[in-house]
Amino acid sequence: MAVAKPKAKTSEPDAAENLAALRTRIAERYDGLSNRLQQIAKFVLDHPNDIALETVVVIAERAGVPPSALIRFAQALDYSGFREMQRVFQAPLASRSPSYAERVRGLALDRAEQEEEDGPYHFLARFCAASAVALEHIQEVLTPEQLGQAVDLLVKARQVYVVAQRRSFPVAAYLAYALPHSEKPTHLLDGLGGMLDEQVRSIQPDDALIAISFSPYARETAAIVERAAARGASVIVISDSMVSPISRFASVFFEIKDAEVQGFRSLTASLCLAQTLAVGLAMRSPGGK
Amino acid sequence: MAVAKPKAKTSEPDAAENLAALRTRIAERYDGLSNRLQQIAKFVLDHPNDIALETVVVIAERAGVPPSALIRFAQALDYSGFREMQRVFQAPLASRSPSYAERVRGLALDRAEQEEEDGPYHFLARFCAASAVALEHIQEVLTPEQLGQAVDLLVKARQVYVVAQRRSFPVAAYLAYALPHSEKPTHLLDGLGGMLDEQVRSIQPDDALIAISFSPYARETAAIVERAAARGASVIVISDSMVSPISRFASVFFEIKDAEVQGFRSLTASLCLAQTLAVGLAMRSPGGK
DNA sequence: TGGAATCTGCAACATTTTTTCCAACTGTTC
């Protein structure tokens, strides 16, 4: 990871100055500031998020100072104006999961730079890194409520059906392996022998369907989800977009943006979620725990 | 953690509406939106931080749309203007991501209390943590040479056979999906219709077999590996021990100790390796890169 | 193919937000 330039000197505000450096500088100059400006300094150090998100007027009100004082404060710190200082406070918020897609892309770009070194081992390292990021990400994105609802549906379901095509299929295969371990009747809708239609007809209103599908969405999966929903079954959807063709029918929807390297998307995050559902069900089952 | 109000009804934007509800509403209305507005919807869902922190002009630029379209998008969602919608995106940032902090704290508590607290979310966190460790581990354990050899075998092989049973099956399913993308004829030995024996008979000396098996080792997998080796095929083995029943026949052996939580073992590391093999092959194939 | 309806982008407009300026104030020194 690229480390910022040393930057031992403290005084001039760099365009890309980070919050830590700014805070240091505030502390350094604190004694030389006037009363009002010291008051502001305290507030700024204590409420960085307010500085990042609110307008001068709102901040001034909260800090109990007139707006102009805030501008003077920023200028006292050698910024051209308040806005410039505000940027520094916004940066860390923006990079809080820096739209995740960016990070994954960053990994890909990294690879491009090292065009020369492209042995399999490098790919392994990249997949591992990308997967780790994806794992971090789903913890931020998924809520306990979602998971609770999904497990509830599985617990209540008389039988569970699982469907996924192509790349997503391994996830379905895993669920078809794991769920029966909790004595939950589970059926993998594999379309074997072209009997998909017949398999779907078995779905009853008190059943649940788990569907996994990522762009480009498999036609068959979408059709099954729609029909299952029409038959009154609960539907748990794992997909990469809320606006995917199958999301609209979901009783519970999980958005998974899995890692991608060289156009090959991983299944790490999806499988982690599948596993969580399986264990969640196991813990709520008679034999479980 | 305070659970959001049920909010089964979907339409009017509440002043205190949270991001999740907004995202849901976007998804609901997606189909009714014009092209440009759909384009914006995607961008908004993918870049929530940009929406929260940047100005209309900047966001518009990044999304590749005119500024006015953004305002119209907000209005299409029943907001009085862009600013009102922006508030919704800022809220989660304002409080230093309290929900995430809560979750981590919850996880820590869980660990401390060990087995007591057992919501599904805690399992997710544990799986993610455990998987991350596993990913780190395989990078240390696997050598570039091993990977190079394995990929060599795949490149040279006339056809590739893949076998795995039960828990490991998803890994095989993934390979059966991914390898043909490099124009490598691949066959999944699934034993469908009890024809495992017949499937194995197709294996030729210039073929390769990839076998995945973990303790407790599936009988069928061991038998197939042995027969494939006897027929002169190269064998790539992914297993958890060098002394597993299938390791002795391996041309290349990968030792994977996958993550385990509550007795449920993950497939993360195995899949990562599988993916690496697939990409490694793709890079060496006529069509690939 | 023609016409209606809708969508789109530009540019003018209205509003909000930031910044500057100046008069009043405070505290200090002689």
Add this chain to the structure above:
DNA sequence: GAACAGTTGGAAAAAATGTTGCAGATTCCA
């Protein structure tokens, strides 16, 4: 207690940001 230097608050100016109207483009339907 007067003069001065520095500080302060508010109002006005300047800048930026958000919003809307309209004409042209596009799509949809007959």
